[in-house]
Amino acid sequence: MDKIIETVMEKYPKKSFEYAVVAVDVVLFTVVRNKLHALLLELDREEFPNMWALPGGLVAPNEKLEQAAERHLRERANATNAHIEQLATFGDPDRDPTGWVVSVAYMGLIAPHSFSPKTSTRYKSIEWYPVDELPSLAYDHQEIIKTAVERLQGKLSYTNIIYSLVPEEFTLSELQNSYEIILEKELDKRNFRKKFLSLDLLEELPKKASGGAHRPAVLYRFTEKTPQIISIL
Amino acid sequence: MDKIIETVMEKYPKKSFEYAVVAVDVVLFTVVRNKLHALLLELDREEFPNMWALPGGLVAPNEKLEQAAERHLRERANATNAHIEQLATFGDPDRDPTGWVVSVAYMGLIAPHSFSPKTSTRYKSIEWYPVDELPSLAYDHQEIIKTAVERLQGKLSYTNIIYSLVPEEFTLSELQNSYEIILEKELDKRNFRKKFLSLDLLEELPKKASGGAHRPAVLYRFTEKTPQIISIL
DNA sequence: CCAAAAGTGTTCAGTATACACCCATGG
């Protein structure tokens, strides 16, 4: 698989083609340090000095788009088991100065600390960036991230996908906190708990969270981790 | 522009490529005869005997994806002024037997009778088909239509896009009828009128609809035809 | 005993739903 990609890379021309190069880019989100973060790679190319980009790359022939997105997340960032879904496709002729590259963007969601990003070749570094403090971004990746944030905010309100952004076990306060950070608004604690527990998506665990100088919180777990349409907030 | 496309068509190989061919396909919807219809073209190719396909075709280099979608609607079906938005991208390696074609699908909405489809070369005929009585479809166009119908149903409920599916002037009953057909459920007349009029999207016209053996209905018009997020039903 | 987060119910307002009859017209 990688051999094919390298072959394509060598042939990658500098100008427009009659055929397009098809790429995938993934906006991988997680919530840490009270901010929504996206995973970014620092480019090591002269055309883009000190610029960052989304994890992604070419799609191989005989490869499905979603598989390509998963593969690049794995190869570039060592991330597996993220929930990913297609976001939108960006194909403006001038979006990549090196030629006609049509990029199918994906949104990925992953629980914090569930993998350790490691730099791959061709990149200087890999970093989680808060989406409101992004560095200088290559291509149209700024626009892609903006689209992804809006999609995430929208889907939080009518689906259960939050399950892929929190750890296996979590407290209701942590869950509420994730919503507040992503939706950028405060929620009422009593209303949130009442509503969320009534949805029957969670099971209470026998143990409790400890660790602070305060009353221990009950730990919960999602009973089902498959996407569902439900009115949440 | 067309010359470039023909050039690409001639080179269109029979097997996989390292570069993909990028195409657009449009699911153009309208509501007529109490059914949701999609526009289809009858193929004239040996590989697909008696099969139908969505209007669409290749994207030219230096062309934006959405422009390509509009152009193909125009060239293949003589349709202009449809509201179109990107739906999803379909890129499975085996979705097109002739090679690796990545298709960016669009959803289009157009008022009934607002254009006259005319057959272009390379197609035997062009026809509106009810989405629940589709003919045999080429490629993965069945799946694309299914995705489009679901998207349309979803967006009707939280946006004002119905404006692009009804004529310039319409009665509230016609509007309600469009909702009922697409959402596949009956709505209460009094509640529908109360709700819709309270949204302040419509203006009443001085004239009335005539034509039946019954009381003439007030005609309305959308005051604004730009997409908005609003809770409708 | 103090600080910190966990946990818990009720009231109110606004919105969604259910429901039935008279009106204006053409034929």
Next chain:
DNA sequence: CCATGGGTGTATACTGAACACTTTTGG
């Protein structure tokens, strides 16, 4: 005068929003 679709109001249930104090723990 009759068939057809147009047009109207009220009562009830439900849901979202606002709001403050007690509990449990660690230090």
